[in-house]
Amino acid sequence: MNNLEEQLKKLFPDHIASEPDPIAIQEHELYVQNEPMICKYEKRKGKPITIIEGYAGTDEDFKLLAKEIKTKLSVGGSFKDGTIIIQGNFRDTIMNLLKEKGFKVKRVGG
Numbered sequence: 001m002n003n004l005e006e007q008l009k010k011l012f013p014d015h016i017a018s019e020p021d022p023i024a025i026q027e028h029e030l031y032v033q034n035e036p037m038i039c040k041y042e043k044r045k046g047k048p049i050t051i052i053e054g055y056a057g058t059d060e061d062f063k064l065l066a067k068e069i070k071t072k073l074s075v076g077g078s079f080k081d082g083t084i085i086i087q088g089n090f091r092d093t094i095m096n097l098l099k100e101k102g103f104k105v106k107r108v109g110g
Contacts, residue, residue, distance in 0.1 A: 036104035039095050050091050052084040052098075054106075069094060 008015075037054040052069075055062045059082070066084040070077045073093065077086040086094065095105045 034104075036106040037098060038106050038108050039091050039098070040108040041089055041091050042109075047087070048089040050086040050089060050094060052086070052094065053082060055082070069097065072097065 035054060035056060037052060040051050040053075042049055042051060052066075055065070059079075062082070062084065063079050066077060066079045069084065069086060073086065073088075073090055075087050075090065077084060079085075091107065095107065098105045
C-alpha cells in the first residue's frame, strides 16, 4: 500500500490527501414496519421466482433493499409495483437476510 502511495506522490506532488467524509459512508437506515413482509414462491413460464411484498416504507428504500438482496445472492431480479421479484427459489435465504435486518417476514405458499 505504501508503495502505491509513494508512486502517486511522485506523479502528483501538489496533491493533498483528504480524509473520506464519514457522513457519506454511513449506511442508509431502512424503515422497519410492524406488519410482516410476505415472501412467496411462484413459477412463471416454468421458471421459479421469489416474490417479496408488503413493505410500508418508501419505494426508494424498497428499491435499495431489492438491490442489496440481488447483490448478496448474485442473482437477477426486478422491482415492480411495490414488489421485489428475485429469479430463483431463495425464500429461506431471503427470509433470514430480512430477519437479520429486523424485519418480520411471513412465508406464504409451499
